Amino acid sequence: MAKWSNVGIVIDGQAIRVGGINPWQHEWHATDQPDIELPHPSYPNQCHRMSIYEISHETKKIVFAAGELSASVWGFYVPDDHNNGT
Secondary structure, eight states: OOOEEEEEEEETTOOOOBTTBOGGGSOOEEOSSOOEEEEOSSOTTOEEEEEEEEEEETTEEEEEEEEEEETTEEEEEEETTOOTTO
16 A cells, blocks of 8 residues: 655645646546545544546646545545656
8 A cells, every 4th residue: 555645734725736736727537546535634533535647737646545534624645656747
């Protein structure tokens, strides 16, 4: 199982950089990988289900996990072993 690092927590639609892009400005494509459980960055005893997505942008393929931590509050994570298009 891949290890994942938190990129950040934002309100729905708020700009965040994932693999050098703002994911809200691109179409997310769900991968065939199963959802994963990841700890909340501020409250590590709370685990949340995250779906894994890809965004193709120019020559990059950015892989990330995202999920709603609470109403309209999103967490974004990237796999530690993936270069995420950089």
